[in-house]
Amino acid sequence: MEVKDAHALARFDAQAMTKTKLFATVRFFTDVYGLEPGQVQKAHAHEGSDKVYVVLEGRARVSVAGEIADLAPGQAALAPAGSAHGVENPGPGRLKLLVYMAPHPKPT
Amino acid sequence: MEVKDAHALARFDAQAMTKTKLFATVRFFTDVYGLEPGQVQKAHAHEGSDKVYVVLEGRARVSVAGEIADLAPGQAALAPAGSAHGVENPGPGRLKLLVYMAPHPKPT
Numbered sequence: 567m568e569v570k571d572a573h574a575l576a577r578f579d580a581q582a583m584t585k586t587k588l589f590a591t592v593r594f595f596t597d598v599y600g601l602e603p604g605q606v607q608k609a610h611a612h613e614g615s616d617k618v619y620v621v622l623e624g625r626a627r628v629s630v631a632g633e634i635a636d637l638a639p640g641q642a643a644l645a646p647a648g649s650a651h652g653v654e655n656p657g658p659g660r661l662k663l664l665v666y667m668a669p670h671p672k673p674t
Numbered sequence: 675m676e677v678k679d680a681h682a683l684a685r686f687d688a689q690a691m692t693k694t695k696l697f698a699t700v701r702f703f704t705d706v707y708g709l710e711p712g713q714v715q716k717a718h719a720h721e722g723s724d725k726v727y728v729v730l731e732g733r734a735r736v737s738v739a740g741e742i743a744d745l746a747p748g749q750a751a752l753a754p755a756g757s758a759h760g761v762e763n764p765g766p767g768r769l770k771l772l773v774y775m776a777p778h779p780k781p782t
């Protein structure tokens with residue numbers, strides 16, 4: 567069985583946010599992001615794939631289609647296919663973010 | 675923007691585990707399950723859809739294709755399409771479990 571520990575696998579880099587793969591199939595993928603305070607994933611969009619952000623630890627400032635929401639642990643936001651979305655860590659602590667997207671935009 | 679609080683939306687019922695929808699699109703769905711100690715989701719399988727279990731709070735005893743693993747908060751298990759999978763709350767506390775499946779087996 568594939569089991570992954572998102573807390574243990576989250577990495578942090580002073581230069582930029584990080585992404586660590588948890589699972590990937592032909593149907594979806596799941597990553598854990600690590601963002602130091604002030605780090606950002608710039609707004610971007612995926613045609614044909616929906617994405618979800620779920621806060622595991624810290625705070626996330628999520629933008630979807632121009633709307634902004636601050637999320638606490640256990641809160642989740644949906645970025646529907648085609649909508650511009652991004653995330654920032656407003657601090658003061660580190661942000662661990664579970665991210666999944668379906669379908670996988672580049673299945674291997 | 676669709677934002678959901680999985681902790682706040684998790685429900686508990688002394689009779690049986692509960693499922694509460696967080697998000698559903700044509701591509702995937704996400705639920706939060708609430709299991710009192712001893713409650714179970716019996717092993718079952720979905721042809722063509724992968725499922726992930728992520729522990730938000732408590733402990734989960736997950737089975738996938740006959741293997742068993744105990745998961746703590748932040749840990750996640752993959753149940754690939756077609757593999758028998760289920761989950762139990764071994765206690766002592768309540769279990770809040772984030773669950774997502776892609777593609778959505780019954781898109782509306």
